[in-house]
Amino acid sequence: MDKLSEYISLKITEFLHRNFEIYKDFSEEIEKIKEEYIALVKELLKGKENLHEIKPKAFLLGRKLFKKDVSYMLILDINNYLLPEIAVILSQIEENTATFLYKISFIENRMKFLENKIAYGYLSENIKQDKDWIREKLRILKNSESTLKPFVRDHLIWVNKLLEDVKKLRYKSSIPLGHYNCDLGRRLEHADGLGIFDEYRTEIITLHKKIHGSAIQIYHFLEKRDYKHLLLEYLEFFNLVGKFVSLLGLTFAVMYEEDANIDPLTKVLSRRSLEFILSSNFHIAKISRRPLSVAMVDIDNFKKINDKYGHQVGDCVLKKIAQEIQSSLRKSDFIFRYGGEEFFILFPFATKEDAVRIMEKIIKKLSGSKIKCGNFEETVTISVGVSSIDNVEDIYSLISLADKALYRAKSSGKNRVSA
Incomplete structure (x- = not known):
């Protein structure tokens, strides 16, 4: 040999x-x-x-x-x-x-x-990282007053118990398996069970069923001591969990304006909901080795508009720019009011090049039209900084790189994208 x-x-x-x-x-x-x-x-x-x-x-x-x-x-x-x-x-x-x-x-x-x-x-190292992620999600949830909070918390605890079973190679589950054997699953099946809008409820139910189906497979591979297929199934399982938590996070935001998850002026997601949604998607991208990009957006010369036309016109411009950006994004993208005249956009499963192309189209669209608000009728432009998950260790570095790219876009003439 x-x-x-x-x-x-x-x-x-x-x-x-x-x-x-x-x-x-x-x-x-x-x-x-x-x-x-x-x-x-x-x-x-x-x-x-x-x-x-x-x-x-x-x-x-x-x-x-x-x-x-x-x-x-x-x-x-x-x-x-x-x-x-x-x-x-x-x-x-x-x-x-x-x-x-x-x-x-x-x-x-x-x-x-x-x-x-x-x-x-x-797998053993993967579990350590994922347990940290669950702890972080539970920490963020602790400060939420949403009525969905106990269901998300309980399901994250359920996932954590499954991780413990995998870590200790227990093939007899210590948790209920199956969509209908889960309290959240049973409640989701009732139209008024959680008060979730129909457009989200169907997708949440589908994801929840897939999570439980994947969990059953995990215990099957545990019993067989088939670590190769156990690992592959586990990666898919946690990918589904990440999407599930992210979608529920979006549901929090849409359902509960009083929680300040929706910006009351522009009606896009607020900065408060950013950490929960961004960290979930960041983790999904890391474990699945899929692309993820973000963009920091700033309205050019916005202070001059406020000073000349007043804050009422300024607020109107903010709303209309937010609407224009949101209408040009993909269904899977998220837009947040970051502060003042700044917006933050999350592009799941998009490369830096993808994000740049999307933002360039938006810039072109805004540059070729006028915003009308009362006696104000002018073209309003934006500057954009884009960064991606490549070679980035955490969400704070990701945001910082986008912020620096935005500064370059503003410094080099505005009305452009820098990456």
């Missing part, structure tokens, strides 16, 4: 070089991970080692993958590439069909073993 081990080492390097563009942001980390992974593969293929000695090494590699922000899918991609290549080389070496089939089966089983143990390490 020594020659085969060297061949596998060569093929892993070849795969990473061929696909280097995908993994270029993690070049140093991947180089180290590659060496560790190759060493583990070589040990596994010897056939005489005690697999129990490999387990902790694979577990630690999984933890390292997560901490270095390298997707577990890298391991699966490598193995999916390797196995056909190994089959080709073995078919050239082994003339005996039975021996060939035995070796292919042996290698495939060992690769699956490695995938499984690495997944377990990756």
Whole structure:
């Protein structure tokens, strides 16, 4: 197996070089991970080692993958590439069909073993991060007076108990499973159960059912000790939970103006609701490795409008600009009144380039028309700063980068986007 081990080492390097563009942001980390992974593969293929000695090494590699922000899918991609290549080389070496089939089966089983143990390490670190996220959401909810608060809180506690079961590898659930066995699920089924508007209730019910369906699968994979599929299902589960919490956060905002989640003047979301919605979407983007972008928007020369025409006209301009921006956004986007004449826009699942294109269209639309408010009838422009989740560790850095980009847009002539 020594020659085969060297061949596998060569093929892993070849795969990473061929696909280097995908993994270029993690070049140093991947180089180290590659060496560790190759060493583990070589040990596994010897056939005489005690697999129990490999387990902790694979577990630690999984933890390292997560901490270095390298997707577990890298391991699966490598193995999916390797196995056909190994089959080709073995078919050239082994003339005996039975021996060939035995070796292919042996290698495939060992690769699956490695995938499984690495997944377990990756999962353990993921759970730590997600528990922190739940604590943060519960902290934010603590200050909310919404009548939906107890249901969201109870469901987050339910999710936290599931995480504990996964962490301790308990396949007998300590929580009720199934949409109709959950108090929130039962209440959602009644039109007046939570007072949720129909347009949100249907989507919330669908997400809630998917969450419970995914939870059932998680306990199935726990019982089988199938950590690879457990991890993949868990990532999907938490993605659904993030969307669910974010949608309920939006529902809070729409339903309860008295909570100050809706800006009373412009009728867009208020800054108070920003932390809850942005942090949820930020976490979803991080764990699912999907894009996310934000924009900071400032109305150009707004002080002059207020000074010349008065605050009543100024308020009218603010409302109309907010309406124009909101009508040009996607259904999945969020717009917040950030303060004064500033707005903040969240673009889930959008790259920086996507966000820039959307904002450039809005700028063009505003530049080609006039805002009419009483005796005021003029073109009003905006300046925009855009930032994305790429290479950003927290929401505060994300906002800061957008703010700096906005400053560049204002400094370089206004009525433009800077990213």
